Amino acid sequence: MAGYDLKEGQFEKRSASDDELWSAISNVFSAKIKTNSSYKYGMFKAILDNLYNVDEQLILSFDKVFSKFAEIYWNLILKHHLKQQIQAEGKGGTYLEQIIWSAVKKYELPLDIPYESLPPEIMIDINHQVKMKCKMYVVGALFEDTRKLFYSFSKKGEWIQINPVMYEFLCKHKVIVEKLNYYQWAKFLEKVNAGDSTNLLLSKIDESAKRNNLTYYRQILFEEFENKCFYCGVNVNSKVDVDHFIPWSFVKDDCLWNLVLSCPACNRSKSDKLAAPRYLDILIDRNKKIHIERIDSSTNYEDSKLREIYYWAKVNGYDEEWRPRK
Ligand SMILES: [Zn+2]
Incomplete structure (x- = not known):
């Protein structure tokens, strides 16, 4: 020392x-x-x-x-x-x-x-x-x-x-x-x-830093929601991805409150970017409907926390706002 x-x-x-x-x-x-x-x-x-x-x-x-x-x-x-x-x-x-x-x-x-x-x-x-x-x-x-x-x-x-x-x-x-x-x-x-x-x-x-098999979450998201891409709204069926709303590279975590169903096209194009703020609001609304504690009792989810992490991600260089191609 x-x-x-x-x-x-x-x-x-x-x-x-x-x-x-x-x-x-x-x-x-x-x-x-x-x-x-x-x-x-x-x-x-x-x-x-x-x-x-x-x-x-x-x-x-x-x-x-x-x-x-x-x-x-x-x-x-x-x-x-x-x-x-x-x-x-x-x-x-x-x-x-x-x-x-x-x-x-x-x-x-x-x-x-x-x-x-x-x-x-x-x-x-x-x-x-x-x-x-x-x-x-x-x-x-x-x-x-x-x-x-x-x-x-x-x-x-x-x-x-x-x-x-x-x-x-x-x-x-x-x-x-x-x-x-x-x-x-x-x-x-x-x-x-x-x-x-x-x-x-x-x-x-x-476990918080490991990319788990996301099948489990895909199943839950399917059960809780319509089979639609979170971003562009296109119907998704067998071909669907689970996307980390705030990029995994930043959160290093697979929490349900940060996961959405996405069509492969959106998932590919979004990649490591942060979606525009309006999608954050949509996600927060969605998280109100989902029973996060029931599914993941160890989670400490709060809307404000998600907003803060979104803000921190921006501050940390995730500052390009991604939107789906219509
Ligand atoms: Zn899409």
């Missing part, structure tokens, strides 16, 4: 293109960067979760960032039993795992106690210890890994200040950056946790 021993750092005060900012963030997850523990993922999440808690100068105190960090790890370690580092024999895990386990022992805490139920003085003690370790090992490393474009920091003052250019970028792409972080984090956890504890986590991610 290069940079971990810096006492302070200043973000580069200059404009940066979105491409450059993406690249700075991707660099954190790059194979070039050696990753021994999950700290950088945790700090990234702690900052994203605090994105709207910055002051007018975009400053976040270490206390704010690392109490969130402590909470995240508390849950991962105690509730989900996820190790955060490959453990050498006889070693007790990362510093954070040690802090958490020794607090449990010292205060004789029940193992299932949620973080928010900790007595205040114990919470303060844990947060403080976590902060001191993160200050030592994480703040400077993430600063370097993001090529000095993410934030400035002072270990003496105990704050980070987010680069305004990056701040705007993160607001614009918050969910996507979050997903990227979760995905990389889970991939890391998979390597570290040999048992079945990450199976659920991983299979969720894996």
